[in-house]
């Protein structure tokens with residue numbers, strides 16, 4: 001099965017790297033962008049690189065579109081002649097609906113919106129999937145297999161796709177900013193940057209694993225850390241006085257409102 005990735009930028013490259021990490025056959029993957037010299041690392045690993053979207057999509061069973069939202073309509077019109085009913089169009093583009101994709105195509109292929117995040121590159125993405133009425137169970141399985149190879153997938157109603165964009169895709173940036181803050185604090189209390197980074201990143205990974213593996217509420221795990229009159233609760237309460245949870249919730253809401261106008 002040939003896969004074409006149209007738009008070899010941050011996310012398109014992350015997807016290609018994730019597929020490679022999961023032993024997808026590199027020669028079945030084609031990735032496009034205008035400046036193909038920026039795809040040299042993928043080319044070196046056997047992936048076909050191209051600046052010709054028509055050639056890339058001609059023999060592809062699955063076409064993954066990973067361009068900026070303002071570009072997707074022109075891309076769909078450009079590749080339209082290659083998009084027969086038996087192909088699967090996957091769009092990772094935010095704020096561009098299935099109906100808008102269908103309106104830019106002549107035929108009626110399966111259309112799946114997928115919202116992964118850049119952790120695809122290390123096969124730790126969460127990808128939310130929503131599809132149109134032309135998508136068979138088999139098509140869903142094909143797409144889910146691709147994105148399961150980049151982490152985990154869940155199927156959602158398309159009405160939740162903007163929320164998935166904010167919590168899952170933008171969420172990577174929010175967590176990274178949190179980690180940066182931890183590192184900055186760690187340096188101020190005595191660690192060099194490298195050691196602070198190691199401690200902060202492994203601590204975040206450990207906290208995630210506690211929730212993923214035990215299925216507990218975060219507060220149940222927090223209770224195990226907060227010794228009465230201890231230093232954890234002193235710091236935690238100060239963070240809340242400064243608006244920690246509130247800042248996160250408001251940021252997530254602002255991000256959502258910026259899409260769902």
Ligand SMILES: NC(=O)C1=CN([C@@H]2O[C@H](COP(=O)(O)OP(=O)(O)OC[C@H]3O[C@@H](n4cnc5c(N)ncnc54)[C@H](O)[C@@H]3O)[C@@H](O)[C@H]2O)C=CC1
Pocket residue numbers: 006007008009010011012032033034035053066067068069071075092093094115116117118169170
């Ligand atoms: N970056 C992220 O974390 C996430 C991004 N998205 C969505 O993915 C899409 C891509 O985002 P990024 O990768 O961050 O953007 P990007 O700007 O890094 O990548 C887009 C790529 O498309 C290429 N491109 C432009 N015109 C083209 C054409 N005619 N043919 C082939 N390639 C062309 C550009 O050269 C660029 O490499 C956006 O629609 C975004 O909403 C979704 C989830 C996460």
Ligand SMILES: O=C(O)[C@@H]1CCC=N1
Pocket residue numbers: 094165169170
């Ligand atoms: O910031 C953005 O608009 C894109 C969508 C999700 C992640 N990055």
